[in-house]
Amino acid sequence: MSLVPSLAAAQDGYPSKPIRYIVPFPPGGLTDVMARLIAQSTGMAIKQSVLVDNRAGASANLGADLAAKSSPDGYTWLAITLAHAVNQSLFANLPYSLEKSLAPVAHLATSPLVLVVNESNPARSVADLLVQAQAKRLNCGSSGNGTPPHLGMELFALNAKIEVSHIPYKGGAPSLNDLLGSQLDFIVSNLPESSTYVKAGKLRALAVTSARRHPLLPDVPTFAEAGLPGVELENWTGLMMPAGTPKAVIDRVSAEAIKAVTSKEISERVGAMGFTSTGLGPAEFGELIKKDVARWREIVKARNIQTG
Template sequence: MKRRDIVLASAGAALAGIPGLGQAQQDFPKPGSTIKYVVPFAPGGLTDIMARTVAQKLTEAWKVSVIVENKAGGNAQIGAEQVAKSTPDGSSILAITLTHAANVALFPNAPYSLTKDLRPVALLAGSPMLVVVPVNSPIKDFKDLIAVSKTRQLNAGSSGNGTPPHLTMALFNDLNKTQMTHIPYRGGAPSMTDLIGGQLDVIFSNFPESIAHVKGGKLRAIALCSLSRHPAVPDVPTAFEAGMPGLFVENWTAAMIQAKTPDAIVEKYSREMIKIMYSADVEERAKQQGFRVTQKGSDEFGRFLKNEIERWNRIIKTAKITAT
């Protein structure tokens, strides 16, 4: 039996043992109903693409209309607030990322609570951060970066304050006891342009934002912030291999729902989403987009999310990171 079949069979057996759960799950969703899959980012990004893939599969499986609704803005808070304040009947679900875990520390006065107003459904996939330098940089590998950053001030770009590239740079500084100069941009594309042009020394980048430039010979990838190498760049070592085992950062994507949503509905979403992510076509599509399927059900994802919030809270406070 394949690993995915074992996971799904075990999940099904566990759920079957909960009194009344089976009937409650059968009542949701009602035929002909509409479900909003809220993506708190602009269309076209990886989170949006993954949500649309899952939404289509849910539509096919449940014979209802699952519509992706993009609610960008407020550092991903606008869409999150919408679902946090929605009716707890399963009709709205939220796509979240590492950004939301960091937002807990970055926005202490947010109009909703990630941990109180929303509850975990499932972790779907992760995309490792890729450390890149200009192709003509004297920094040839990750050990060079570690050494050079201790001898002179390096400029590290990011797609904005508090974004995953910024947080990864801050984690590097924390582990290496150095202080790179952070240069925030409005998005990943302009930061890549300046890195290629030599105005920046390094970017701890979102994988999809830099991989094309690496493949095109404009940037050199020197490390992957992951536990294992990536098939798209098999010759690039992990940070663990290159001398910094603590530099593990994946920009993950997951789903949450209004906190008072009944357990039966949450578990139905969780089980179906895990099944979707393990389908061969979705796994392959995720791989092509730079993702690795990293499924976790509601309880396991809840523990993971708690750890991520605590981890980035510490880094944000240590580095004195603010949202602006």
């Protein structure tokens, strides 16, 4: 009991030094953009610097493992996506457990994916792209094995009954660069990462993976409208800390992160990029993680999705 006052005092003094916000993807991608917005806004609210630390590699597991093994003192934050829920079944010997090694803090936003091709590609629809796929095996890039773009590609290929050569990259931005350079045939990309290029006319969007058309791309049909109703998928991004972090610290950071992401300024700003702000707290976020880990365990097994 003598430790309680000192623990409370330590939490009352939080944060007393800069915070590291690990992003397990390269700069410029969906997760990085959202993390930097939250770092800036939340850092101002708690009156401390929140420094983004990009640690890409190992299909986003490198940064996640680094965070999971960090001290549970509130000074290490981790940006995660749907990819981390999928990785729990995609990799047999992960050095960390998403549900046991890390604690949910806040679910921040969701976004659909969009099938995009280079503007020089003659395909004007999903049907056109499928004609190309009958003539040759298409190359598709993704932000890494097991990431939402990879899963979107797998769902598309399965429902369309085509064979695709998957080329994983260390993030969405590098894969888009190769699509822009016509080194890839298509990508099922995170919408916030590719919408700017679509609007600029450098890429052409053929279908979105959401249940309804997206307001940023109102003329682009859903996959269901394009004749492939099984291709439905939305990515999400959230914030976690090492398991064992004091509840008071988690609750404070959660409240500030949710306040930031659901504010009019940020929700409108990220909405313009393709995100929909959610702002779920630790309990709701924890339940969402459990459901997605279970859902994708079944899909990975049923569809034999491989890491290589």
